[in-house]
Amino acid sequence: MSVSAPRHVRVLIIGSGPAGYTAGVYASRAMLNPVLVQGIEPGGQLTTTTEVENWPGDTEVQGPDLMVRMEAHARAMGCEIVSDIITSLDLSSRPFTATADSGAVYKADAVILATGARAKWLGLPSEQKFRGFGVSACATCDGFFYRGQEIVVVGGGNTAVEEALFLTNFASKVTLVHRREELRAEKILQERLLKHPKITPLWFHEIDEVIGAADPLGVEGVRVRDVRTGAITEIPAKGVFVAIGHAPASELVKDQLELHNGGYVKVKAGSTETSIPGVFAAGDLTDHKYRQAVTSAGMGCMAALDAEHWLAAQEALAPAMA
Numbered sequence: 001m002s003v004s005a006p007r008h009v010r011v012l013i014i015g016s017g018p019a020g021y022t023a024g025v026y027a028s029r030a031m032l033n034p035v036l037v038q039g040i041e042p043g044g045q046l047t048t049t050t051e052v053e054n055w056p057g058d059t060e061v062q063g064p065d066l067m068v069r070m071e072a073h074a075r076a077m078g079c080e081i082v083s084d085i086i087t088s089l090d091l092s093s094r095p096f097t098a099t100a101d102s103g104a105v106y107k108a109d110a111v112i113l114a115t116g117a118r119a120k121w122l123g124l125p126s127e128q129k130f131r132g133f134g135v136s137a138c139a140t141c142d143g144f145f146y147r148g149q150e151i152v153v154v155g156g157g158n159t160a161v162e163e164a165l166f167l168t169n170f171a172s173k174v175t176l177v178h179r180r181e182e183l184r185a186e187k188i189l190q191e192r193l194l195k196h197p198k199i200t201p202l203w204f205h206e207i208d209e210v211i212g213a214a215d216p217l218g219v220e221g222v223r224v225r226d227v228r229t230g231a232i233t234e235i236p237a238k239g240v241f242v243a244i245g246h247a248p249a250s251e252l253v254k255d256q257l258e259l260h261n262g263g264y265v266k267v268k269a270g271s272t273e274t275s276i277p278g279v280f281a282a283g284d285l286t287d288h289k290y291r292q293a294v295t296s297a298g299m300g301c302m303a304a305l306d307a308e309h310w311l312a313a314q315e316a317l318a319p320a321m322a
């Protein structure tokens, strides 16, 4: 890697999911000449799915197609899009310094962080094989596809219990598979779950394999193992929802910005301002609750508008400070 001469930019956007591209559209239209660095997954999480049925304006759209359109939209508005990964970010002085994998160095007056999050998976090859074809990590996104079907939810925390309860709106039966006999979820959620007629908890079990058909690719059930005896049984299911947590991509800033809920970047209520003025955060990186494309896009818009207002205020102050 050769290190280049630093390049000055007014707004650097890090990440190319719905939050990053929407920030790119708004920052371009505010004449801020933004540069957006895409990262290892251009287009973000939606490129790993098939049908999306809750993006307003599209009754159904393929996730990868939607992200190609968002990228084209940001480019058409004037956003410069760079295929690179930011490997370090120094927020200790302004302008902020971002170094990329290629060796490029950016000196940015304002930074919009839109690096997203990752669902945690069990790590089974069969889980990987059926992802998007019966295996999901998002009940809000995919629950609707399993109307009248049997579903398995894996996990024991708040997310797993909330997802199991939500999925009862669609499923004929929900089996909650958990390795222990006790849930980590809040008591009130546990009570709701335990008295729900459609939910059956399966304690002391873990998923051994997801099983299904190859043509067409689709889940037919799970093989579960009793962690006490090793005994294997099968549960029929058309959908398997893995709800064992999410990991926000906050490595670049984890020692520099205030975080919450296990690593999400903290923003001021109703804003995208982080604990450092001039650094804004949007999308799943900040949000352990909603985690949707449309909410991420909304926050991307807010971040660009917040950056615009902040830069204007800085520039108004500058002559007075000179």
Ligand SMILES: Cc1cc2nc3c(=O)[nH]c(=O)nc-3n(C[C@H](O)[C@H](O)[C@H](O)COP(=O)(O)OP(=O)(O)OC[C@H]3O[C@@H](n4cnc5c(N)ncnc54)[C@H](O)[C@@H]3O)c2cc1C
Binding pocket: 014, 015, 016, 017, 018, 019, 020, 037, 038, 039, 040, 041, 042, 043, 044, 045, 046, 048, 049, 051, 052, 053, 054, 055, 084, 085, 086, 087, 114, 115, 116, 117, 118, 119, 132, 137, 138, 141, 142, 249, 252, 282, 283, 284, 285, 291, 292, 293, 294, 296
């Ligand atoms: C399988 C699946 C199906 C889903 N289905 C739906 C659905 O139907 N409807 C819905 O609304 N939501 C759905 N979601 C959730 C939705 O995808 C996310 O809420 C949304 O993508 C979050 O957008 P984001 O912009 O915050 O981040 P992400 O989409 O997570 O994008 C993060 C971006 O940051 C980049 N990045 C990370 N680190 C760096 C770095 N160091 N340098 C540069 N770039 C970096 C990555 O390359 C990526 O481009 C689904 C998610 C998954 C996984």
